Amino acid sequence: MxxxxxxxxxxxxxxxxxxxxxxxxxxxxxxxxxxxxxxxxxxxxxxxxxxxxxxxxxxxAGWLESLLADVRFGWRQLCRNKVTSLAAVLSLALGIGSCVAAFRLIDALLWRPLPISNSSKLYVLSRKLTGLEGKPIDDGYWATPDFKLMRDAVKDQADLIAISDAERTDIILSAGDDVEKAHVVYVSGNVFPLFGLEPALGRLLAPADDRASGAGPYAVLSWDYWNHRFGRDPHVLGRSLHISDQTFEIIGVGPRDFTGTEKGTVADIFLPVSMSSLAAHENVTWQRTFLMLKSGVNPATALEPLRQHLSAVSHAFEIECSTCFRGVPQATIDRLFDKKLVLHPAGAGISDLQKDYRRFLGVLGLLAALVLLIACVNVANMMTAQAVARAQEMALRISIGAGRRRLVQLILCQSALLAVFASALGALFAAWSAPFVLSLVNPPDNPARLALPADWRVLLFGSGLLILVVLLLGLLPALRASAVRPVAVLKGGEDPHSPRRLMRGAIAVQVAFCCLVLFLSSLFVASFQHLQNRPLGFSTDRLLLLETVAGKGQLPVVWNQTAEALRAVPGVNSVAISGWPLLGRIMINSDISINGAPPSSTPAFFLNASPGWLSTMKIPLVSGRDFRPQDASPGAAIVNETFVKTYFPGQDPIGRTFERGANQPLNTIVGVTPDVPYHDLREPTRAVFYVPFDEIGDQSAPKAVDFATFVIHTDSQNPLALADSLRQFIAQRHNGLRVSNITTQLNLVRDQTIRERLLATLAAFFAAVALLLAGIGLYAVLNYSVLQRRREIGIRMAIGSTRAGIVRIVTLDVFLMIALGGCTGITLGFGAAHYVASLFYRVKATDADMISLPACAILLTALVATLPAVFRALRTDPTEILRAE
Amino acid sequence: MPKTDALQGSLDLLVLKILSRRPRLHGYAIMTAIASTSGEVLRAEQGSLYPALHRMEEAGWIRAEWIKKDTGRRARIYELTAAGKKQLGAEESRWQSVSLAINRVLREV
Known part of the structure; x- marks a missing residue:
């Protein structure tokens, strides 16, 4: 009290x-x-x-009273220089807001533990091995039979959990409803009990539901899906849910904050692993495997033995597995067996988004922090200048008995005021910008979703940042001001150069940071430009893609008839069919065996394509011909130039044959095309072959096709305008075909560059801000320095110094500092670039224009920023100055 | 205002004691009460009375209240709180033991 x-x-x-x-x-x-x-x-x-x-x-409370007085005083100081203070607050707010936003994204995606019990005891199993292209890869997917063996082997010490990645799946909620998309996740029955999760409604899946294949036709909805799709209707329990030919009963709703373990994607529906058709296959690796240590098991001592045990069990499974390596070349088998099982902590979940965006977010955080530091240096300079202007006042305060602590408090109060205002604004900026940046991650029709709560973690980070900023801004000026020697100051002759030395050091730091930001930004912008301007080898113009499914499959003739009917629709220019679109999500490789020899260790990738597909995609033929309607697979094949280089070096490929694996039917090469990107714009050129869309099965009968893509070249500039009518047109034919997904080839290409585009945009934004702030800082310091040295300049002019000499003394040391800072910045940039090299596309940190661009930008900014001060120095009137003295 | 702990302690004790006997007194009345009950021997120094009162108020031993006097002016009157009663007990027993000890020393010499 x-x-x-x-x-x-x-x-x-x-x-x-x-x-x-x-x-x-x-x-x-x-x-x-x-x-x-x-x-x-x-x-x-x-x-x-x-x-x-x-x-x-x-x-x-005396301390409070003096604090209040200092705050009032600081406020008056800020009000005295309204424009400067406003600029300081705005630049700091931008820096703080960007840092907090970056932290929110990094924390939400990479660090924040899943809302489950014992998240610290959760690990994920993966295998390190050498990938197809000779690079080390981390394979996190497992076959369910393998999983079951490992689960039983370690059940005394740990529980193994199977969770598939969320798959955007066609579902029908009740008979007669339209098909819609939902993220479906298959989980083993022990997930919910082990994670300590309680249902919001009904019950969750239990181990009994996952016992035998097809025995648990039950679905659990996530709270989020229940909320936005069903409006939290409690009568959802007992309703049925159809996925292709399976029917599930909805038995419950998960807890409110649990959205699955795949950060970045919100799971909608949880189904038992045993209900997936993939679970029965020994050679299909499709589910992630998590490991949860039992209570009382010490991770420090138990993990390594567990890992070795799991590794041995999995290895034994693969050796036993009769279907795993049928027809696979020995070299590939050797490569696949040479691997190491590893356990990674997975308390923060696991997802591809984490893998793809870890470096990205690191760069984002770095850029934001650098911009904040640049802003801090500016404001600290401003405060140093003000403190120098107040040296007399400080000296007076000390002489009449003010404690030095009190003086430090006085100046820190002012910097705290600035920082608090900036933090409040920055919080608003972060509240807007973090979700905004997140919404730009992933294609617009399937955006990344993350919980971004503003809870104690964010608050703690924000407060820490606030304190750091206060100290950065205020500590140096405060210590300087409090170290004032009253005698010297009141006499009017303290060393006038010392504050300038400090500020010049600050300039070097600022230029170094700015250079680093510019350097990285130019690398990212150049990467994006290279990627975007990469020659595709096919045209994306007016190409509509109808990804179509056919329940249990339809014969090629049905697909071809549909394509023929689509050609007659007004507005349609040409129609072709491919197994899947280029640059889509699907890529399938195939072994290649020449003249009955064992398959080569480098596989090729393939795509089924109908006659006319090449011309619809505007892919030219280098030699040979396109498919004809009577061509079928196996039989004819068209290959790309890399395929020729790989398997028929120096030969004319037309008429030559290859097999897709040992003892497979022959394919005769009828045409050669240039290389076009197959799955990824960034990929090295792959060997690709095309086979006819019509496939012949074992008994010389046509094979049914259960999914394919209609590639439609439209007359209209906007191909999506036709999308709905064509979807209905196909549905009305009632031949079992149904359009599952609509997109354009242009969108698929754009989706490839989302991360690079986002990074380039953000980096350019930060670079512009950094350059602007550095320019303002440079201008302020030079201007201040000229004002301070007015007397000196006047005397020099009076005794006959030339104009060039004046310019030299005003700018020389500043440009030395810029050069020093620039070199440091570029050196730092090399280090940083090495760390983020995986984000680059066909640029290297050592490229000449990557270094010269930021250097020129800095120099230009410096020139513009120094001009006013130089003119001011030259306009100095010596008579006036000397008279005033 | 240099002052030894013993003196300050005894002023607190006197004020608390006066207020325990006669609640709701203003500063001047407390001062005169100390003087009159001690037979004009003890005089609270005026300069230290108010700081002492305010200190004891902040410590929660006494509680103050403004009242209107007959002259129309306001006066600030004080009364003991529960914490003050406890403090008074402690101060009294401390005083007793100190004075006992001093008396014992005086007798011995």
Whole structure:
């Protein structure tokens, strides 16, 4: 109570003084009333002022009172230079907001533990091996039978959990409803109990639901899906859900904050692993495998033996597996067996988004931090200049007895005020920008989704940042100001160069940071430009893609008839069919065996394509011919130039044959095309072959096709305008074909560059801000320095210094600092670029224009920023200065 | 305002004691009460009375209140709180033991 009353008293200091005074006055009046002489009463009472001071100090929290006074004083200081203060607050707000936003994204995607119990005991199993292209890869997918063996082997010490990645799946909620998309996740039955999750409604999946194949047709909805799709309707329990030919019963809704383990994707529907058709295959690796240590098991000692045990079990499974390596070349088998099982902590979930965006977010955080530092240097410079201007005041304060601590407090208060205002603005900026950047990650029709709560983690980071900023801004000026020697200052002759030295050092730091930002940005922008301007080898113009499915499959003739019917639709220019679109999500490799030899260790990738597909895609033929309607697979094949180089070096490929694996039917090469990107714009050129869309099965009968893509060249500039009518057109034919997904070839190409585009945009933004701030900082320091050296410049002019000489003394040391900072920045840039090289596309940190671009930008900015100060110096009138002295 | 702990302690004790006997007194009345009950031997120094009162108020031993006097002026009157009563007990027993000890020393010499 006492502290509280002292604090509240501090807030009403003046009123308190009046009250104390009134009480003391009433005392004297009482004395007079009881017969004392007024003069004597006053005399015996002593000094009222002194007593009031004594009482005042007792009744208020002195530290708070002085703090309030300092805050008031700091506020007045800020108000005195409104424009400067506003610029300082805005630049700091931008820096703080960007840092907090970057932290929110990094934390949400990479660090924040999943909302489950024992997240610290959760690990994920993967295998390190050498990939197809000879690079080390981390394979995190497992076959379910392998998983079951490993699960049983370690069940005394740990629980193994199977969770598939969320797959955007066609579902029908009840008979008669339209098909819609939902993210379906297959989980083993032990997930919910092990994660300690409680249902929001109904029940969750249990181990019994996952016991045998097809025995658990039950679905659990995520809370999020239940909320946005069903409006939290409690009657959802018991309703059915259809996925292709399976029917599931909805039995419950998961807890509110659990969205699955795949950060970046919100799971909609959880199904038992045993209900997936993939679970029965020994050679299909499709599910992630998590490991949860049992309680009481010490991770430090138990993990390595567990890893070795799991590795041995999995190895034994693969050796046993009869279907795993049928027809696979020995070299590939050797490569696949040469691997190491590893356990990674997975308490923060696991997803491809994490893998793809880890470096990206690191760069984002670095750029944001650098911009904040540049802004801090600017504001610290401003405060140093103000502190120098106040050196007389400080000296006076010290001479009349102000403690140095109090002076430090005075200046820190001002920097804290700036930082607090900037933080408030920055928080608003972060609240807007973090979700905004997140919404630009992933294609617009399937955006990344992450919980971005503003909870204690963000608050803690924000407060830490605030304190850091206060110290960065204020500590140096505060210590400088408090170290003022009153005698020297009041005499008017302290070393006038020392604050400038400090500020010049700051310039070097600022230029170094700015250079680093510019350097990285130019690398990212160049990467994006190279990627975007990469020659495709096919045209994306007016190409509509209808990804179509056919339940249990339809014969090629049905697909071809549909294509023929689509050609007759007005607005359609040409129609072709391919197995899947180029640059889509699908890539399938195939072994290649020449003349009955064992398959080569480098596989090729393939695509089924109908006659006319090449011309619809505007892919030219280098030699040979396109497919004809009577061509079928196996039989004819068209190959790309890399395929020729790989398998038929130096030969004419037309008419030559290859097999897709040992003892497979022959394919005759009928045409050669140039290389076009197959799956990824960044990929090295792959060997690709095309086979006819019509496939012949084992008994010489046509093979049914269950999914393919209609590639439609439209007359209209916007191919999507036709999308809905064509979808209905196909549905109305009632031949079992159904359009599952609509996109354009242009969108698929654009989706390839999303990360690079986003990074380039953000980097360019930060570079512009950094350059602007550095320019402002440079201008301010030079201007200040010229003002300070007015006397010196005047004297130099008076004794005959040339204009060039004046310019030299004004700018020389600054440009030295810029050069020093620039070199440091580029050196730092090389280090940083090495770390993020995986984000580059066909650029190297050592490219000449990557270094010259930021250097030129800095120099140009420096020139523009120094000009006003130089002119000011040249306009100095020596007579005026000397007269004033 | 230099002052030894013993003196300050005894002023607190006197004020608390006066207020325990006669609640709701203003500063001047407390001062005169100390003087009159001690037979004009003890005189609270006026300069230290108010700081002492305010300190004890902040410590929560006494509680203050403004009242209107007949003259129309306001006066600030004080009364003991529960914490003050406890403090008074402690101060009294401390005083007893100190004075006992001093008396014992005086007798011995």
């Amino acid at each position: 006492s502290l509280w009353s002292r604090i509240s008293n501090a807030l009403r200091g003046e009123r308190l003084n009046r009250e104390i005074e009134e009480e003391l006055q009433s005392h004297i009046e009482e004395a007079i009333a009881s017969g004392h002489d007024p003069d004597e009463a006053h005399r015996t009472f002593g000094s009222i002022l002194r007593q009031r001071e004594a009482s005042h100090n007792i009744r208020v």
